[in-house]
Amino acid sequence: MSALSELSTLRKQKGGANSPTEKADGRWSLFFLGPWYIGLILITAGPLLASLYLSFTDYDLLTDPQFIGVENYTQMFSDPRLIKSLQVTAIYVFVSVPLQLAAALGLALLLDRGMRGLALYRSAFYLPSLLGGSVAIAILWRQIFGTTGLINQVLSIFGIEGQGWVSHPDYALSTLIVLNVWTFGAPMIIFLAGLRQIPEMYYEAASIDGATRLRQFWSITIPMLTPIIFFNLVLQLIGAMQTFTQAFVVSGGSGGPADSTLFFTLYLYQQGFASLNMGYASAMAWLLLILTAVLTALNFLLSKYWVFYND
């Protein structure tokens, strides 16, 4: 998209002029954009359109798709597991994202105070973000929260008898929420950058006026940081809605125990590849896209009321 808009601004700047050098420029720009276009068509646009078509078909992967109209979409309303998967995903998104952003902001504030060995801490706190989505960490998580895992061993020191956290339907989702909160590194780095942008003079002025630290935080830091908070919120919400790897690995692909970690994308995968209902799975993918778009649009609408742009 950005490349396209750049092209059109280039065009505008040139007005109607049509000299040979400009033609050559255009050709070269296309040449360099070529790989990106090929990627867009083959990897993004093609499959996107194919899945839109497949969402109106009965397609079992093994034989050719049969067009069935909107049946896949109407079927979703009476699918209890789909509704369950929406609930699981909603709980996950609305609990883990605010917690994760709070953790990220808290740590960013601590690190922003310019302590010794800052770079080391910053890297250490960022590390989970690099690892969090990986299969290895999900397997580790399963061990840590298992019946004989690390968490229960620590608890037993205090005489508390824990249980299998990832294998109990009441707690399994919470362990995945904790895993997501733990990967606060990326928003933390962005918060850190945001904090550096706030001019020092505001704080100076405030302290001359006798404002306390806390007061400064609520009246300067937070308002100045709202665009960054908004940015992180949008990104993390979209990311959380697409969570797949952790749930897949921790539950062994089942979404269990008893569907307690049946994320929307995991159910989509089960429908498409295990139950061979690729048509239905494609329709589910489009539902997810629509839901994500609606949530993001809502976010932008609401941003008017709380995001402060200092310009």
Added chain:
Amino acid sequence: MRSFLSTTSRPRRRLLTATLVATTALTLTACGQADDTSAGAASEGAEAAAPAEFDPDEEYTLRYAWWGSDVRHGLNQQVIDAFTEKYPNVTIVPDFTDWDGYWDKLATGVAGGDTPDVIMQEERYLRDYGERGVIADLNDFDIATDKIEEEILSVGEFDGGQYGIPTGINVYSVLANPAVFEKAGVEMPDDETWTWEEYQDIAIEIGASGQSVFGMQDHGYNEPGFMVFARQRGEELYTPEGELGYQDETLVDWWNIALNLQKNGGQPSASETVELETGGPEQSLLGTNRGAMGAWWTNQLTAIQTAAGTDLELLRWPGETEGERTGMYFKPSMYISMSADTEAPAAAAMFIDFMVNDPEAGRILLSDRGLPANTDVRTAVEAQFTAGDVKAAEFMKDLEDEIVDGVPTPPVGAGEVAAILARINSEVLFERMTPEEGAQQFRAEVEQAIG
């Protein structure tokens, strides 16, 4: 606008030309390949057309897909090497993964027009692929099956075709660790007469022995145990017509046994059970010496024995003499199938024949796929059997007169049923559903899956 268009039009045209050239080239090569194996392509349409003869001077390439453990990957590679040594003009590309990923990968490959030439199959998926024309009717090819018992072979047969050839046979049985029985001070049962009542008492007694061991590991996440239970009552999970053939009451009774064990310490808590389910044989209660009994296939005996470091016994299921009839059955552990649109059907058929009928392949594979289905091969390789294999072979020999029949080939969609059962089983064990609700839910979901 004009300038923008004019700068793009020419490269675009050029790109188009390039694409055209590339596609034409691809089409041409595709045609060339089709010419080489026209007989193979034709066999799909007309049964009368004889498949191409194996030509020792032609180069063939086959892709062979299977699931399994590292041990199996090694064994299969040895079989491939043995075959290609005999037929140097055949190249076989191995394509393997674990059980969980296998079916996802296979379905995706088929959808992408990239079906492996030789495919390891399982009964739950055989009809899915057979009825949809992905795998070939092997009767059209020169593969000997006369040394395989009819009731074993027949499970790979439907719609008048042989869509898979069983590689080996297995029995779902109760594995027991006599050492744990002794530690708990409980006597080993007489498996020829024990009832379901006695089985539950034994499991609970072991759990209550104070030795921190369990009597039994839950196995309700898997269909075979329930199949045995239902067959003892003269019912079947699936009828030969591909419908459900059991009473809900049977499934309710089945779950009540597990719940009784769970409540009284005969089997672990529901959440431990969930963990054990994902652990596999080596991490099972038997494999880690934390349990007296478990439900396993006979070809898993050696692996679990090795993990436990002690000798285990194979037992019949309880209730074999209690009900209307015996419920245990021989199950082909897996099948070998051939892609319906392989480019080298003659070579693929030779390779399948080699794996099923050649004692050389048998000597490598031994009991990895269950005891060899070909009885001649089984006799020929008996000398090489491990102690575990010998035990399994003797156990099966004893059962031969007791087993009434095989189970019918499961219907299309049966691959989903294991996941449905596992999910509802944990709902029941966590007591979020009563066994009655679970049975209802199971029937509703399975009927939709196999619809």
